[in-house]
Amino acid sequence: MEHVLTLYNTLSREKELFIPLNSPHVGLYVCGPTVYGDPHLGHARPAVIFDLLFRYLQHLGYKVRYVRNITDVGHLENDADEGEDKIAQKARIEELEPMEVAQHYLDRYHHFIYTLNVKPPSIEPRASGHIIEQLGVIKRILDKGYAYESNGSIYFDVAKYNQKHHYGQLSGRVLDDLYSATRDLEGQSEKHNHFDFALWKKATPSHIMRWPSEYSDGFPGWHVECSAMSAKYLGETFDIHGGGLDLLFPHHECEIAQSVIAHGHTPAHYWMHNNMVTINGQKMGKSLGNFITLEEFFTGQHKLLEKAWSPMTIRFFMLQAHYRSTVDFSNEALLAAEKGLKRLTEAVSQLPKIKPGSITTFDLTSFKEKCYAALNDDLNSPILIAHLFEAVKVINGAVAGKESFKAEDLSQLSLLMHLFIEDILGLLPDTTSGQEHPKVLEGVIKLLINLRQEAKTRKDWTTADRIRNDLMELGVTLRDSKEGAEWDIE
RNA sequence: GGUCGGUUGGCCGAGUGGCUAGGCACUGGUCUGCAAAACCAGCUACGGCGGUUCGAAUCCGCCACCGACCUCCA
Numbered sequence: 001m002e003h004v005l006t007l008y009n010t011l012s013r014e015k016e017l018f019i020p021l022n023s024p025h026v027g028l029y030v031c032g033p034t035v036y037g038d039p040h041l042g043h044a045r046p047a048v049i050f051d052l053l054f055r056y057l058q059h060l061g062y063k064v065r066y067v068r069n070i071t072d073v074g075h076l077e078n079d080a081d082e083g084e085d086k087i088a089q090k091a092r093i094e095e096l097e098p099m100e101v102a103q104h105y106l107d108r109y110h111h112f113i114y115t116l117n118v119k120p121p122s123i124e125p126r127a128s129g130h131i132i133e134q135l136g137v138i139k140r141i142l143d144k145g146y147a148y149e150s151n152g153s154i155y156f157d158v159a160k161y162n163q164k165h166h167y168g169q170l171s172g173r174v175l176d177d178l179y180s181a182t183r184d185l186e187g188q189s190e191k192h193n194h195f196d197f198a199l200w201k202k203a204t205p206s207h208i209m210r211w212p213s214e215y216s217d218g219f220p221g222w223h224v225e226c227s228a229m230s231a232k233y234l235g236e237t238f239d240i241h242g243g244g245l246d247l248l249f250p251h252h253e254c255e256i257a258q259s260v261i262a263h264g265h266t267p268a269h270y271w272m273h274n275n276m277v278t279i280n281g282q283k284m285g286k287s288l289g290n291f292i293t294l295e296e297f298f299t300g301q302h303k304l305l306e307k308a309w310s311p312m313t314i315r316f317f318m319l320q321a322h323y324r325s326t327v328d329f330s331n332e333a334l335l336a337a338e339k340g341l342k343r344l345t346e347a348v349s350q351l352p353k354i355k356p357g358s359i360t361t362f363d364l365t366s367f368k369e370k371c372y373a374a375l376n377d378d379l380n381s382p383i384l385i386a387h388l389f390e391a392v393k394v395i396n397g398a399v400a401g402k403e404s405f406k407a408e409d410l411s412q413l414s415l416l417m418h419l420f421i422e423d424i425l426g427l428l429p430d431t432t433s434g435q436e437h438p439k440v441l442e443g444v445i446k447l448l449i450n451l452r453q454e455a456k457t458r459k460d461w462t463t464a465d466r467i468r469n470d471l472m473e474l475g476v477t478l479r480d481s482k483e484g485a486e487w488d489i490e
Numbered sequence: 491g492g493u494c495g496g497u498u499g500g501c502c503g504a505g506u507g508g509c510u511a512g513g514c515a516c517u518g519g520u521c522u523g524c525a526a527a528a529c530c531a532g533c534u535a536c537g538g539c540g541g542u543u544c545g546a547a548u549c550c551g552c553c554a555c556c557g558a559c560c561u562c563c564a
Contacts, residue, residue, distance in 0.1 A: 013494095030564095031564075032564085033564070034562080034563080034564095039564095040564090041564095042563085042564050043564055044564085045564060046564045047564080049564095086562075168493085171493075171494080171559075171560090172493060172494060173492085173493055173494090173559090173560075174492090174493080177491095177492050177493065177560085178492085178493095178560070195560090222562080243564070244563080244564030245494095245495095245558070245559085245564085246558070246559070246562095246563055246564065247563080247564070248494090248558090248559070249493085249494095249559055249560070250559090250560080250561090251562095251563095273564095274564070275495090275558085276557090276558070276564075277564085278557080278558095281556065281557070282556095282557075282558095283557080283558065283563085284564095285562095285563055285564080286562075286563055287561095287562075287563060317502090320502075320503065320504095320512085320513070321502085321503060321504090322503085322504070324495095325496085325503080325504090326495095326496080326557075326558085327502090327503085328502075328503095330501080330502080332501055332502075332514080332515090333501070333502045333503090333514085334502095335501095335514070335515095336501070336502055336503095336513060336514035336515080337502080337513080337514085338514095339513080339514060339515095340502095340512085340513045340514065341513095343513080343514095343527095344513095346527085350528095380504080380505095382503065382504050382505095382511090382512075382513095383504060383505080383511075383512085385504095385512070385513080386503095386504070386511055386512035386513080387511095387512085388512090389512055389513070390512085393529090396527090396528055396529070397528085397529070399528075400521095400528060400529060402529070456523080459523070461523060461524070464523085464524090465523095465524075465525085468525080468526090469525095472526095477526075477527095478526080479525095479526055479527055479528095480522070480525085480526075480527085481527080481528095486527090
């Protein structure tokens with residue numbers, strides 16, 4: 001099978017044909033969360049986007065090893081380099097063991113992300129479990145002369161690196177510009193230049209998360225964990241490195257610098273960055289405190305939320321925008337996504353009801369090609385969804401007898417719809433509707449529908465409407481059709 | 491201040507030199523006892539100014555505004 005998947009590579013700023021280093025194997029590394037708080041809508045974006053990539057690559061027949069790390073150590077609370085790291089600070093506040101905090105939020109992350117029908121990655125390494133590997137990378141950088149020790153801490157020498165390499169090749173920056181971008185923060189004195197970054201930090205006496213090393217009792221800097229773990233599980237060179245656009249600089253730039261020195265080459269061939277979720281036009285994130293957690297979305301318990309939103313609505317909402325565009329949160333937009341998704345999934349559920357005809361009035365081949373073309377064009381999920389809605393129109397038309405399908409085309413269409421919607425986009429039918437109800441409930445509702453039908457037959461509209469309206473109050477929607485009423489529980 | 495990106499109809503959101511994005515909302519119609527759903531039709535836009543071109547929302551220049559990054563952030 002010949003694939004023509006193109007992906008936008010941040011490194012070249014162009015869409016490039018995707019050619020794996022060692023087909024059919026594909027190595028994919030994505031920066032995961034720092035587990036010191038509940039996952040919010042912003043965390044869901046890369047999880048869903050790279051889940052789409054993971055699913056599509058697998059569908060194309062690739063054997064994908066998807067590594068998504070967990071940062072549970074090393075992140076400094078602020079760049080006053082004396083600061084505690086995020087996990088440790090949270091632990092002090094909550095009087096918990098740091099690992100207890102990390103575990104707690106990791107569990108919460110898993111729970112809510114998996115609710116969005118995100119597949120588990122192949123490997124989910126934790127930074128705290130790879131101190132040895134990180135020290136190994138640090139050692140190699142020191143041995144090559146591109147890092148220096150200062151008061152027990154180790155810093156990467158960016159200026160020296162930039163003499164032979166381009167620090168800024170990924171983010172499009174020039175080091176000279178960084179010289180002028182002065183931000184005199186506390187605790188910079190250990191560094192030769194403010195843009196040097198920590199590979200290893202000596203722990204202060206009160207710092208709980210610490211590991212012994214030949215330099216000091218301390219902990220690794222943030223950037224080195226990804227270099228160490230990606231190399232360990234995917235090799236020193238692998239196919240795709242992903243993450244949020246906000247990690248482009250400095251995090252990914254630092255990763256490249258570390259790998260170039262430690263391993264002799266850049267780590268990944270393709271760099272993919274998902275854009276941000278915004279709220280009122282601004283990035284949703286920790287810093288601004290304008291985030292809404294996934295739990296709040298699912299329960300509706302947030303002052304900005306008009307109601308609860310289902311996981312699939314959230315997922316569909318994200319997939320309706322291209323991953324490199326920002327996507328703006330609003331109740332109105334979510335409502336539109338909710339209704340659109342319902343239209344999509346209901347059409348699919350109508351498929352078995354279509355009676356095959358002698359001709360097919362829909363160009364299935366073209367439809368299939370267009371769907372693949374959309375995905376192959378840098379994972380253009382909004383275009384794919386637009387094509388799926390074209391099929392929705394035809395399906396509904398067939399149910400109404402205005403369109404027709406031959407039996408084999410009908411099953412083909414059914415396969416394609418399930419493939420794209422469920423397997424690739426990962427949109428599951430709403431679990432609160434469908435046939436998963438107790439038999440007693442089904443029986444009772446059918447009884448009421450029959451009573452209503454009898455009322456309708458004798459033109460007793462009062463009774464008929466009462467049954468329909470009262471059921472509606474209880475969340476049971478009735479829809480009349482020629483074959484009788486259908487029902488659905490909200 | 492520097493780097494990068496954006497500005498599309500009532501809302502969300504694709505696209506990219508000529509040809510309908512799509513969804514939601516709204517309006518009219520068909521169907522229905524009424525409603526819902528569905529179907530049909532309508533609403534038809536590309537920040538401003540200049541340039542290139544037979545033709546630009548799409549290419550180029552300038553301007554305005556917004557955002558991301560430059561400090562931890564998905």
